[in-house]
Amino acid sequence: MKYHIEKNSVQETLVIPLYGRKVCSERFPHLFKDPEAERLCAMLDYDFAEKGKKMESAAGLFGALEVAQRQYDVGCEVRDYLKAHPRAAVVNLGCGLDDTFRKCDNGTCRGYNIDLPDVIAVRNELLPPRERETNLGFDLNDGRWMDAVDGAEGAVFFATGVFYYFKTEDMKALFRKLAGRFPGAVLAFDACNGRGAKLMTKTWLKEAGITDVDAYFSLEDASALRGWSEDFSSVSAKSYMRGYRDIYGEVGLFHKLMIRFCDSLVKMVIVRIEFRGRTPA
Numbered sequence: 001m002k003y004h005i006e007k008n009s010v011q012e013t014l015v016i017p018l019y020g021r022k023v024c025s026e027r028f029p030h031l032f033k034d035p036e037a038e039r040l041c042a043m044l045d046y047d048f049a050e051k052g053k054k055m056e057s058a059a060g061l062f063g064a065l066e067v068a069q070r071q072y073d074v075g076c077e078v079r080d081y082l083k084a085h086p087r088a089a090v091v092n093l094g095c096g097l098d099d100t101f102r103k104c105d106n107g108t109c110r111g112y113n114i115d116l117p118d119v120i121a122v123r124n125e126l127l128p129p130r131e132r133e134t135n136l137g138f139d140l141n142d143g144r145w146m147d148a149v150d151g152a153e154g155a156v157f158f159a160t161g162v163f164y165y166f167k168t169e170d171m172k173a174l175f176r177k178l179a180g181r182f183p184g185a186v187l188a189f190d191a192c193n194g195r196g197a198k199l200m201t202k203t204w205l206k207e208a209g210i211t212d213v214d215a216y217f218s219l220e221d222a223s224a225l226r227g228w229s230e231d232f233s234s235v236s237a238k239s240y241m242r243g244y245r246d247i248y249g250e251v252g253l254f255h256k257l258m259i260r261f262c263d264s265l266v267k268m269v270i271v272r273i274e275f276r277g278r279t280p281a
């Protein structure tokens with residue numbers, strides 16, 4: 001049985017990173033072996049022909065490298081947090097069909113995968129929750145999902161390919177709420193500058209019906225986020241393609257040039273925000 005994904009919907013956007021991880025698993029197995037992405041793509045009722053053709057081009061393949069690499073990057077953040085907080089909540093914001101929790105599971109942490117209810121309905125069929133894992137169908141802007149997350153032993157939140165669909169004011173409200181509610185937690189997500197967001201309007205964001213990109217989140221310099229909340233104790237950013245594992249030496253000339261372009265002109269980064277812990281009474 002195959003599961004249908006609606007065309008021209010925000011939910012459709014979850015197919016692109018999943019397919020990108022499958023393509024990287026086939027083309028760069030020494031970097032991104034991901035049998036789960038291969039298995040999931042085979043289970044979807046979705047016409048991959050057009051996307052497949054696009055990803056065969058050098059530029060398309062770079063897009064695939066980006067999505068696979070950012071999953072690797074946030075996985076590093078999650079594992080790092082779990083070293084000091086082995087029973088923490090691992091919270092995937094806008095999870096789509098991403099299985100980072102399972103890839104990072106240390107046997108004691110708890111995973112929460114949050115996305116819009118119709119995406120979670122598909123996820124429940126394809127990736128039904130396992131032990132210590134919960135799938136939650138919510139709009140992230142509806143703060144009630146936070147009631148379901150037990151952050152008593154720490155929490156690490158992450159989002160990949162999600163905040164480009166958020167208005168800056170909504171993101172700010174979400175981050176402030178998280179920082180107030182989960183002291184000592186960490187939040188990691190990918191971001192790019194306005195130029196990068198404009199480039200995306202031609203592809204991903206257009207497919208999600210977003211044209212007025214200026215109202216949506218982009219980031220020239222991560223330090224701009226420091227003023228968003230007094231509950232942030234640190235904000236830092238690392239290169240997407242080189243900050244956690246440098247793949248520059250593993251790719252051909254065109255992709256090397258793209259990495260340089262993305263680092264210097266598009267400012268593609270993984271942002272890490274640490275929330276201030278509670279001062280003991």
Ligand SMILES: C[S@@+](CC[C@H](N)C(=O)[O-])C[C@H]1O[C@@H](n2cnc3c(N)ncnc32)[C@H](O)[C@@H]1O
Pocket residue numbers: 010011013014015017018093094095096097098114115116119138139140141159160161162165
């Ligand atoms: C490009 S996909 C990325 C999926 C996944 N993070 C990955 O990297 O494979 C964007 C995801 O964000 C979800 N999303 C967008 N806006 C959302 C919102 N307001 N609340 C919850 N999920 C949202 C979409 O449904 C979609 O699954």
